Amino acid sequence: MGNDRTTDVATNPAPRARADGTAGVPEQGTSLWGDALYRLRRNRLARFGLAFSILVTVVSFIGPYCTPYSYDATDLVYGAQSPSPEHWCGTDTLGRDVLTRILYGGRISLTVGFLATAVSLVIGVLYGAVSGYLGGKLDAVMMRAVDILYALPFTVFVILLTVAFGQDLRLLFLAIGAVSWLTMARIVRGQVLFVRRQEYVEAAVALGLGTPRIILRHVIPNVLGPVIVYATLTVPAVMLLEAALSFLGLGVQPPMSSWGVLIKEGAEKMDIYPWLLIWPAAVFSLTLFSLNFLGDGLRDALDPQGARD
Amino acid sequence: MLLDVDNLRTYFHSRHGTVRAVDGVSFSLGAGETLGVVGESGCGKSVMCMSLLGLIPQPPGRIESGRARFGGVDLLACSASELRAVRGCRISMVFQDPMTSLNPYLRVSTQVVEPLLYHKGLSQPAALEQAIAALDAVGIPDAARRIHAYPYEFSGGMRQRVMIAMALVTRPEILIADEPTTALDVTVQAQILERVRTMQRELGTAMILVTHDLGVVAGVCDRILVMYAGRIVESGTVRAVFGTPAHPYTAALQKSIPALHRKGDPLYTIGGQPPDLRREIAGCAFAERCEFAVECCQRPVELRPLTAEHWTACTRRLAGDITLPGAGTTSR
Known part of the structure; x- marks a missing residue:
């Protein structure tokens, strides 16, 4: 990676005498991460994706404090109003402000998405790296454990959990977190199998470094590219999962809202009060789109050989 | 040491x-x-x-x-x-x-x-x-x-x-x-x-x-180990090993250096392939490619001193049966 940018320091020792002759060359070379960031910034869709994701996140977390309504305040007099200056996205059949509920739901949906991804990132990367780097019998045992967890049908798993422990938002986090790290562990292990055969890892062993240090400093940074891409794509996948569970009535329970709950409620009444479905669905789809754009952009940025240009 | x-x-x-x-x-x-x-x-x-x-x-x-x-x-x-x-x-x-x-x-x-x-x-x-x-x-x-x-x-x-x-x-x-x-x-x-x-x-x-x-x-x-098929066949000071190689393999390696050939002469290569290391080799591993090999080369060999600073694993050289051309004699 990056060999095409090799600069021979022997022939250009002075910082300002580089071949391209540009003035103000940075004193320190850019890292491969810096390069990737540069390529990401040039990708318009990815930039849009990043901006929109940040916007939605910020608005969802701050928004509910700014709207004059509470997410569960019912007002039967104003039940099921179409969008108006008072209620920008209208109200639902119980007179609750849809905009407030979308923002509030976004909080839960995004929290589920990011939290589950963070869990899968930490567990998956460590598990996969240890399994792949140490190899042998340990690797076989660890990966068979992953296979077994994989074999659990997710919906049945969640239903069992809710039956056993009752409806609880924390259970939802737990269930999604427990499932989403599996693929991450497999991806990381595959990458590590390749990286650990690289000479710089062997050189690190020859330097006398301990195994934890080698895994953390030399192996993991070299597998982070695909990991970041996969993590970015995990966020929307998990949000979709949460929406699906909520839609089935297994996830977030009313009066709490999440995008899945709102879409479910909207879908029940879409022929009479279409705005109940249109607004949450639009926000949800746009968010998923932008996260996916961001993920695609990151993949192109981190893998310059695979990029089209 | x-x-x-x-x-x-x-x-x-x-x-x-x-x-x-x-x-x-x-x-x-x-x-x-x-x-x-x-x-x-x-x-x-x-x-x-x-x-x-x-x-x-x-x-x-x-x-x-x-x-x-x-x-x-x-x-x-x-x-x-x-x-x-x-x-x-x-x-x-x-x-x-x-x-x-x-x-x-x-x-x-x-x-x-x-x-x-x-x-x-x-x-x-x-x-x-x-x-x-x-x-x-x-x-x-x-x-x-x-x-x-x-x-x-x-x-x-x-x-x-x-x-x-x-x-x-x-x-x-x-x-x-x-x-x-x-x-x-x-x-x-x-x-x-x-x-x-x-x-x-x-x-x-x-x-x-x-x-x-x-x-x-x-x-x-300062010193050299010449290895062949996982064994040391000759060791000694640079001067001794290059001046008077005491193993046919070392001599052949030296002869293969292109710089030591007259221009226009075909380059020297050692015939054959290194032995398959999965096979048990009882005698001298180089015997099947060696121009000096005789029957006694199939018997176990070991590295023995020729002089205090020059050791070889060639039985025939140790017995004084053969003389090998040194670097001095192959050059033009």
Whole structure:
């Protein structure tokens, strides 16, 4: 990676005498991460994706404090109003402000998405790296454990959990977190199998470094590219999962809202009060789109050989 | 002696049989000495070096027997933590390909400083200062600024200098250089070897130099081990081994150097292939390619002294049956 940018320091020792002759060359070379960031910034869709994701996140977390309504305040007099200056996205059949509920739901949906991804990132990367780097019998045992967890049908798993422990938002986090790290562990292990055969890892062993240090400093940074891409794509996948569970009535329970709950409620009444479905669905789809754009952009940025240009 | 290796055997147990990559190698290395290890590809040179530092992947590899005494510890039998304390601190290694031996995601400074932080317990600023001095010593211009660059910003020759600086920064007692200049072009090769020699003299480091370039050995080393099929077939001072080779294999290797041929003559090659190391070889491993081979070469051979500083594993030469042409007689 990056060999095409090799600069021979022997022939250009002075910082300002580089071949391209540009003035103000940075004193320190850019890292491969810096390069990737540069390529990401040039990708318009990815930039849009990043901006929109940040916007939605910020608005969802701050928004509910700014709207004059509470997410569960019912007002039967104003039940099921179409969008108006008072209620920008209208109200639902119980007179609750849809905009407030979308923002509030976004909080839960995004929290589920990011939290589950963070869990899968930490567990998956460590598990996969240890399994792949140490190899042998340990690797076989660890990966068979992953296979077994994989074999659990997710919906049945969640239903069992809710039956056993009752409806609880924390259970939802737990269930999604427990499932989403599996693929991450497999991806990381595959990458590590390749990286650990690289000479710089062997050189690190020859330097006398301990195994934890080698895994953390030399192996993991070299597998982070695909990991970041996969993590970015995990966020929307998990949000979709949460929406699906909520839609089935297994996830977030009313009066709490999440995008899945709102879409479910909207879908029940879409022929009479279409705005109940249109607004949450639009926000949800746009968010998923932008996260996916961001993920695609990151993949192109981190893998310059695979990029089209 | 600084390092004393006795009867080292490293075998690889594969599905297709046991490969005897290193088969009973004994040698010793004195402080500050430079030992050259030469031989064809696949004759066990690298495996021998890796075995000393415990870098053989196990399985499939296994060290079947042997001792390597280094300052009171047996490198082949000591615990993992004892070995880690030796690796990169008292014995360092430089690998063949500088393009792949540096971690592409870490700055050079991070990597050169690492052994100092880890082994010597230095503080970051002190270690950085020493690292810059080390890069300076291997001939990297503007080291204080360059050290913060990433590996991709260095050319192959410069990266190999970085690797050497990294290996020598802890002032090890032994440097194992596994074909350090094979991947570099000829002009850079000479510069780098010269730097290594200078540093070696300054620090008093002993070196094991693995190479298949006989010219490099002649220029740099004090003593030579000639390896064939996982065994040492000849050892001695550079002068003795090159002046009067005492094993047909060494003589044949010498004859294969293109520079020693008259222009226009067909180049000399050793006929046949190195033996399959999965097969048990009872007698002299070189016998089937040797022009002097007779029946007695099928009997077990061992390395025996010809003179105090010149050992050979050729039975016929030991018996005085044959005389081999030295470097002096093959040149024009």
